[in-house]
Amino acid sequence: xxxxxxxxxxxxxxxxxxxxxxxxxxxxxxxxxxxxxxxxxxxxxxxxxxxxxxxxxxxxxxxxxxxxxxxxxxxxxxxxxxxxxxxxxxxxxxxxxxxxxxxxxxxxxxxxxxxxxxxxxxxxxxxxxxxxxxxxxxxxxxxxxxxxxxxxxxxxxxxxxxxxxxxxxxxxxxxxxxxxxxxxxxxxxxxxxxxxxxxxxxxxxxx
Amino acid sequence: xxxxxxxxxxxxxxxxxxxxxxxxxxxxxxxxxxxxxxxxxxxxxxxxxxxxxxxxxxxxxxxxxxxxxxxxxxxxxxxxxxxxxxxxxxxxxxxxxxxxxxxxxxxxxxxxxxxxxxxxxxxxxxxxxxxxxxxxxxxxxxxxxxxxxxxxxxxxxxxxxxxxxxxxxxxxxxxxxxxxxxxxxxxxxxxxxxxxxxxxxxxxxxxxxxxxxxxxxxxxxxxxxxxxxxxxxx
Numbered sequence: 001x002x003x004x005x006x007x008x009x010x011x012x013x014x015x016x017x018x019x020x021x022x023x024x025x026x027x028x029x030x031x032x033x034x035x036x037x038x039x040x041x042x043x044x045x046x047x048x049x050x051x052x053x054x055x056x057x058x059x060x061x062x063x064x065x066x067x068x069x070x071x072x073x074x075x076x077x078x079x080x081x082x083x084x085x086x087x088x089x090x091x092x093x094x095x096x097x098x099x100x101x102x103x104x105x106x107x108x109x110x111x112x113x114x115x116x117x118x119x120x121x122x123x124x125x126x127x128x129x130x131x132x133x134x135x136x137x138x139x140x141x142x143x144x145x146x147x148x149x150x151x152x153x154x155x156x157x158x159x160x161x162x163x164x165x166x167x168x169x170x171x172x173x174x175x176x177x178x179x180x181x182x183x184x185x186x187x188x189x190x191x192x193x194x195x196x197x198x199x200x201x202x203x204x205x206x207x
Numbered sequence: 208x209x210x211x212x213x214x215x216x217x218x219x220x221x222x223x224x225x226x227x228x229x230x231x232x233x234x235x236x237x238x239x240x241x242x243x244x245x246x247x248x249x250x251x252x253x254x255x256x257x258x259x260x261x262x263x264x265x266x267x268x269x270x271x272x273x274x275x276x277x278x279x280x281x282x283x284x285x286x287x288x289x290x291x292x293x294x295x296x297x298x299x300x301x302x303x304x305x306x307x308x309x310x311x312x313x314x315x316x317x318x319x320x321x322x323x324x325x326x327x328x329x330x331x332x333x334x335x336x337x338x339x340x341x342x343x344x345x346x347x348x349x350x351x352x353x354x355x356x357x358x359x360x361x362x363x364x365x366x367x368x369x370x371x372x373x374x375x376x377x378x379x380x381x382x383x384x385x386x387x388x389x390x391x392x393x394x395x396x397x398x399x400x401x402x403x404x405x406x407x408x409x410x411x412x413x414x415x416x417x418x419x420x421x422x423x424x425x426x427x428x429x430x431x432x433x434x435x436x437x438x439x440x441x
Binding site: 045046047048049054055056057058060061062063064065066067069070071072073075081082083084085087088089091092111121122123124125126127128129130133134160161162163164165 | 234235236237238260283284285286287288293305307308309310311312313315316327328329330331332333334335365375376377378379380381382383384385412428429430431432433434435436438
């Protein structure tokens, strides 16, 4: 047993505190918004919006209102809009309390790789490098192993980096780990996962 | 001061040159200067370098300028939605300079603000930082990025008055203000040109000093990814 996508998102939502301004990445991180409950969270979309609302009802899509994943969305009573320079000003300037994003690899020193695989289609880093460099708390949500069963939590990243020493916490289908001095520290195991199983699936040094 | 022109082609008359650097506003297909792009396609100008967050999609937006091979080099943060782009890039016909999204926006803002370069933490220790000056401030590493000084900016806004004061709408603002700022000449297309005095001076998003030529036109405003929720959730 391990956490599924929704359980990982629900666990990631526990990282968010009342009053936080938060940026959610594409994929499982987007699902985190479904699990914030009563907490007063303001979502930032780096294309220039604070206070991102849910998807519109069919027929109410507005081409001038999209999120960073280019999906149609809606605004809320609290929403504000601004240009891309200001948007990344608040990201780089440390005003966003947390970023939750996916990853291909995380190293035990907090290095993050999530933007390119050499020799494969390169799409670009978008805003990921700015987010991990500027945001106070960077939480990675990803599967613990790749489709070949190899650990994605490594001693050193093999792929080109998105950021150096930037990750604070990793939430996988097997559990929660923190980046600490000397390696990764197990915070908790997913339901039905033993510490031995988590250790066996992890290449990074566990302290 | 005459800034209002009758068509995109008229507004671009005398401004286009082979090999020039153009900064374009827009994010994905949202807030892109689609009429000016069409007119640039028509002009046949070539060997362009285009600074734009994205490269359009096949057959729309900047994708049209790729189809006609008028672009030599793109400066972008994300180009994942365009098959023709990938084909030209992988075959070596098209140069690509990846910029982190915030770095690209700030490079435009800086260029338009008379700032030749700035230090940012973004990209330090990655491929993006390779070959760039590194400086330590308060114990943290920053890399030097340069301002973008474009020959021409092409921008989409919602409304303008005839003096070029601009108002944008929702997330269609995105890269348009910084792109406008960094152009030696800035041409703007809007959905509506309104009489002088009808925009609240306190609600102008970009003052007309940055805007040299304006056109009004019909926009397709294509949506890249329509996502909705069921009514029952209401």
